[in-house]
Amino acid sequence: MEGVGKDVTLLKMGDQVFGSTGMAFGTYAAYKSLPENGVLALKPQNITHQEAAVIPFGGLTALHFLKKAHIKSGQKVLIYGASGAVGTAAIQLAKYFGAHVTGVWSTANLELVKALGADHVIDYTQEDFTQNGITYDVIFDTVDKSLFSPGLKLLNERGILILGAAGLSKMLQGLWVSLTSTRKVITGVISEKAEDLIFLKELIEAGKLKPVIDRTYILAHMAEAHKYVEKGHKKGNVAITIN
Template sequence: MTTSIPFSTDAATPAVPRTMTAAVARRFGGPDVVEVTQVPTPEPRADEVLVRVRATTVSIADHRLRAADLPRGLGFLRIVALGAFRPRKPVLGMEAAGEIVRVGADVTDFAVGERVMVMRGSAMGCHAQYVRARAGGAVVPIPGAMSYEDAAAILFGGYTAVSFLDRVELQPGTRVLVNGASGAVGTAAVQLAAAAGAHVTAVTSARNADLVRSLGAERVVDYLSEDFAAGDDRWDVVVECVGNAPFTRVERVLAPGGALLLVIADGPSMLRERSQSRRSGLLVTHEGSVFGKAALERVAAHAAAGELRPVIDRTFDLDDIARAHRYVDTGRKRGAVVVRVP
């Protein structure tokens, strides 16, 4: 018989088992290193809530941590960021959508039963039935009647896009190019830029053209047949979500005072960005500028206003999470790969 953690004596409070099902990677490697097993259920601290996870995603971040696949020039960070011989965070998953089942003694702004979105970021832990989150951190109510799957789908891309786009001033007429417009971050960036009145150019494959147009892109560049950096067009903002458009490639297509937002950047690009910014008068950065609850509140507000909608490529059950990793590893996903947590 399963016993429950005695967080509360309130009969209306849901029972929480001492162990939970989670997807665990105890060594680096391919998708098959991820196994579904039982682990101890986390217990919330006084300033935390415990969330019953209903949906999460497998993102590029999960791929990198599972496979120890860091961008070029960042291998020296492996031990600190990932772990020496095995993943430092064996339960992956940066974000989750679910409902609160426990609140800590010091928590006053959340209640049991409330539907919430959680962004744990590098703390990971969301590929499991339960996850804890600091009430004052990146946890906010799910807007309206949005499903758990839809809420999970907008989290990683929406949070990242909000953080990076906060570095620039988007207004009607701003020319924005999104390289890698069909991924989780790219689809969010296209929508948020279009909602601000920007003229959005989306770089993706021809098969994704209809998708990115439906999200607000005015022009689509098929990277298989056209090099956006070789023409005469200029953009005020380039959002780089692929890793193949460093400053040396796109400097000539950035308008005076423009910005290159390096969502994906390698070590050499990070080291050079300050000198490139000073020399060119452009903004070159691999860092966002708004994080935590503030960023997540913006994601929820954009979703509530209809400015950010989920793009779900495929949905898997937690028991099939290795298949989800395998699909993400192809590099061909569109939007989010959602994992249901039954």
């Protein structure tokens, strides 16, 4: 914290914080003014600022959807797009909630996803997981890669399909499925909450959640960072450093 307003009581000058500035039009900046009741928390003590900076995007998204699905211990969960920002957080959180987790990713990310604790791994370039006859209680498609129809067929009778990156037409299809069958489809835009951020901080400090950083760029190289991210194959997150 480089400056604190006169009415702020929860934080003080010099506190090391992390958080989300939410979605907004604007530009990148070294400083940002935020309300103290925003999505802000003290930084986990056991990780760097860069590591803390990448937690809110994937961590809050994964936590929001897994909580909406009421994930329970012992459930069979499939995470699709498991090596992205949302996927790497979703694997670790689903394991924390006691699920049996299968992660789907490409050969290049096999070791990464195993290291995050997935019980079972499927390489989508080698195996068509929609044809192996295994069904799941929860399927979380983090990247919107056409998992709608095949995903529904892989669900148990009261299973839940989470489409974390669905557009409007899939949101409407999902609503129809939820209204007309025993299966449910969860879509929508997440609401970021400070209490969820504090929960993630505590998991990190307990060693249950680890940030995954693929590459780091300096602020002046933001265009290169965007080009890399937009290829759609980053491993976890990309961080920006500010001197």
